[in-house]
Amino acid sequence: xxDRVALFVTCLADTLFPQVGQATVTVLxxxxxxxxxPLEQTCCGQMHANSGYPGEAELLARRFVEIFDGFDAIVTPxxxxxxxxxxxxxxxxxxxxxxxxxxxxxxxxxxTGVLGLADVGSTxxxxxxxxxxxxxxxxxxxxxxxxxxxxxxPGVELVELPxxxxxxxxxxxxxxxxxxxxxxxxxxxxxAVVASGAGAVCxxxxxxxxxxxxxxxxxxxxxxxxxxxxxxxx
Amino acid sequence: MSSAARDARPESFPRAAPxxxxxAQVRANIRHATGSIRAKRAGVVAEVPDxxxxxxxxxxxxxxxxxxxDEVLIELEASVEAAGGVVHWARDAAExxxxxxxxxxxxxxxxxxKVKSLATDxxxxxxxxEAAGIQPIETDLAELIIQLAxxxxxxxxxxxxxxxxxxxxxxxxxxxxRPDLSDDPSELxxxxxxxxxxxxxxxxVAISGANFAAADTGTICVxxxxxNGRMCTTLPETLITVMGIEKAxxxxxxxxxxxxxxxxxxxxxxxxxxxxLWTGVRAGDGPKQFHLVLLDAGRTRVLADPGGRPxxxxxxxxxxxxxCPVYRQTGxxxxxxxxxxxxxxxxxxxxxxxxGAVASLPFASSLCGACYDVCPVLxxxxxILVHERGKAVARERAGVEGRSLKLLGRAFATRARYERAQxxxxxxxxxxxxxxxxxxxxxxxxxAWGRSRDLPALPAxxxxxxxxxxxxx
Numbered sequence: 001x002x003d004r005v006a007l008f009v010t011c012l013a014d015t016l017f018p019q020v021g022q023a024t025v026t027v028l029x030x031x032x033x034x035x036x037x038p039l040e041q042t043c044c045g046q047m048h049a050n051s052g053y054p055g056e057a058e059l060l061a062r063r064f065v066e067i068f069d070g071f072d073a074i075v076t077p078x079x080x081x082x083x084x085x086x087x088x089x090x091x092x093x094x095x096x097x098x099x100x101x102x103x104x105x106x107x108x109x110x111x112t113g114v115l116g117l118a119d120v121g122s123t124x125x126x127x128x129x130x131x132x133x134x135x136x137x138x139x140x141x142x143x144x145x146x147x148x149x150x151x152x153x154p155g156v157e158l159v160e161l162p163x164x165x166x167x168x169x170x171x172x173x174x175x176x177x178x179x180x181x182x183x184x185x186x187x188x189x190x191x192a193v194v195a196s197g198a199g200a201v202c203x204x205x206x207x208x209x210x211x212x213x214x215x216x217x218x219x220x221x222x223x224x225x226x227x228x229x230x231x232x233x234x
Numbered sequence: 235m236s237s238a239a240r241d242a243r244p245e246s247f248p249r250a251a252p253x254x255x256x257x258a259q260v261r262a263n264i265r266h267a268t269g270s271i272r273a274k275r276a277g278v279v280a281e282v283p284d285x286x287x288x289x290x291x292x293x294x295x296x297x298x299x300x301x302x303x304d305e306v307l308i309e310l311e312a313s314v315e316a317a318g319g320v321v322h323w324a325r326d327a328a329e330x331x332x333x334x335x336x337x338x339x340x341x342x343x344x345x346x347x348k349v350k351s352l353a354t355d356x357x358x359x360x361x362x363x364e365a366a367g368i369q370p371i372e373t374d375l376a377e378l379i380i381q382l383a384x385x386x387x388x389x390x391x392x393x394x395x396x397x398x399x400x401x402x403x404x405x406x407x408x409x410x411x412r413p414d415l416s417d418d419p420s421e422l423x424x425x426x427x428x429x430x431x432x433x434x435x436x437x438x439v440a441i442s443g444a445n446f447a448a449a450d451t452g453t454i455c456v457x458x459x460x461x462n463g464r465m466c467t468t469l470p471e472t473l474i475t476v477m478g479i480e481k482a483x484x485x486x487x488x489x490x491x492x493x494x495x496x497x498x499x500x501x502x503x504x505x506x507x508x509x510x511l512w513t514g515v516r517a518g519d520g521p522k523q524f525h526l527v528l529l530d531a532g533r534t535r536v537l538a539d540p541g542g543r544p545x546x547x548x549x550x551x552x553x554x555x556x557x558c559p560v561y562r563q564t565g566x567x568x569x570x571x572x573x574x575x576x577x578x579x580x581x582x583x584x585x586x587x588x589x590g591a592v593a594s595l596p597f598a599s600s601l602c603g604a605c606y607d608v609c610p611v612l613x614x615x616x617x618i619l620v621h622e623r624g625k626a627v628a629r630e631r632a633g634v635e636g637r638s639l640k641l642l643g644r645a646f647a648t649r650a651r652y653e654r655a656q657x658x659x660x661x662x663x664x665x666x667x668x669x670x671x672x673x674x675x676x677x678x679x680x681x682a683w684g685r686s687r688d689l690p691a692l693p694a695x696x697x698x699x700x701x702x703x704x705x706x707x
Contacts, residue, residue, distance in 0.1 A: 014656075014697040017690075018695060018699075018700055039649060060647075138602070138606070179683065185559050210690065
């Protein structure tokens with residue numbers, strides 16, 4: 001039984017979505033797990049890696065391994081950043097990863113896979129559409145872990161999101177470098193969110209939620225973007 | 235599209251995309267067509283119990299071949315010549331076009347019938363033939379439509395995917411001289427059939443591509459749906475096949491793997507209607523002369539880069555294109571290459587030496603990974619996209635994005651700089667943040683974001699500030 005974890009909050013949640021980090025802490029502590037937050041942490045380097053800057057990405061990966069090496073489990077509320085650590089660090093570091101990738105878990109994977117839980121005591125009330133983010137789905141392969149957690153929350157009414165597995169069009173710098181195409185993809189996702197009739201759209205990545213949420217806000221659509229951790233912490 | 239438009243200087247993907255996005259009809263056609271092929275594919279793939287093992291076998295055969303491609307090609311040459319064929323080696327598009335043009339001229343022919351072929355699209359053989367006074371006649375229905383419309387293909391397998399049947403009816407009415415035609419698909423196909431049948435019977439020379447070429451037997455394989463390929467490869471006296479060198483496979487029996495992978499991935503069929511296999515020439519049966527043109531045109535350069543090399547495994551099924559959310563929005567023309575979609579985004583820049591409009595293609599992806607999931611030969615397209623981005627960045631340097639990412643890299647390198655950057659962000663946003671949101675963006679890298687999206691403002695407290703205050707309390 002894991003009773004102590006290091007939180008990798010991600011640079012994005014740290015800076016822009018602190019409530020996601022706070023919710024992650026709430027859920028883990030509610031389960032009796034001691035949460036440690038190494039203050040030296042910054043970024044896993046995913047943005048650099050995916051944008052074509054492998055040198056910077058490697059430096060940040062080495063830094064990450066240095067900071068988190070001492071922990072048996074590292075938990076992060078991001079499928080995309082977890083995938084960067086688990087799937088891409090070994091290649092970037094040429095095997096010099098000290099086993100950190102294998103000990104790094106996206107939150108829903110940690111709760112369901114490592115702890116074997118589904119009901120984590122959420123009291124969230126409302127209709128929720130779940131958007132499986134691309135990297136959690138196809139790179140990290142979280143499968144239905146987030147859905148099992150949502151289904152076990154008694155107040156959550158899950159509604160079907162049409163074409164749920166389609167990308168929202170974020171893609172990091174893609175959203176800026178190919179803004180028109182990214183927007184066309186976003187518009188399809190937003191239409192699906194509206195069609196679902198949900199009051200909230202939920203995902204395991206703050207980045208995709210920032211994109212979907214930014215689109216909803218611009219268009220005045222009254223649907224709340226909400227991270228899985230926030231639903232579980234409620 | 236007029237020939238002037240076709241020949242216009244190609245634009246980078248981000249510049250070409252808005253025009254494609256503005257064409258609601260084309261987007262609807264593409265959405266409908268890719269949606270139905272992709273559903274069919276998913277159905278027939280799900281019924282193969284050893285699909286994953288087949289993918290691994292396909293990837294392994296291709297990798298083993300690429301690792302000793304020089305030997306495989308020499309064996310292929312010997313086998314084809316032993317069977318009475320002639321093998322030609324073409325370093326680039328110009329050389330390949332010269333070889334083919336000379337071969338057609340030597341037959342005294344002024345027209346050729348063509349099987350659908352991406353390699354000949356890539357080298358723009360039709361233009362070279364026309365310039366030499368030889369009329370190429372495309373015999374695949376969709377390629378014929380593209381040729382008659384003076385258009386460019388927009389999909390590997392379904393080159394006229396962007397056209398609907400009303401557009402095709404209007405085209406056939408004028409270009410085939412059939413003002414009576416309706417938009418009934420069978421009537422349109424019959425009109426094309428009548429037009430092509432005459433060409434098949436008349437033609438003395440045919441030109442094909444190749445899906446596979448077995449080195450041990452010298453057997454060429456073309457996979458198709460309409461039977462036009464069968465006509466071209468059997469009726470004319472001379473057959474010329476233009477083939478990228480990566481199409482070679484070591485053994486005839488390797489087809490066992492690929493002929494299971496390709497049709498299911500491509501058209502969503504268990505087996506395609508026509509699989510033509512021929513080995514050199516045979517007296518009294520089929521063409522009297524067979525020429526095989528082996529085309530490099532950048533392939534050996536791709537081979538030399540281990541990061542980009544797996545792109546050469548591609549068997550041109552187009553499954554990646556049909557699941558790509560970017561392709562679905564823009565269609566194929568914005569890629570400015572016969573190779574569109576995810577595979578085009580990694581193959582076209584490599585083949586063309588990472589120059590020109592196609593250099594922007596590795597960035598035309600959100601890295602969603604849907605392509606890798608369906609690739610029958612396990613090409614990790616997202617990783618190659620990232621690899622190609624790295625090559626582009628190393629080549630071009632700096633720019634606003636380059637400077638921003640370098641700065642960010644430095645900020646992320648120490649806790650002190652990172653926390654300073656967080657505080658700096660909060661003060662910089664003050665003039666533009668209202669009620670927790672940024673809805674108006676100053677010129678700069680974020681302006682493109684702000685054209686269609688708002689951005690949450692940086693909150694008063696970062697997570698780490700909250701954590702530290704909590705620790706103290």
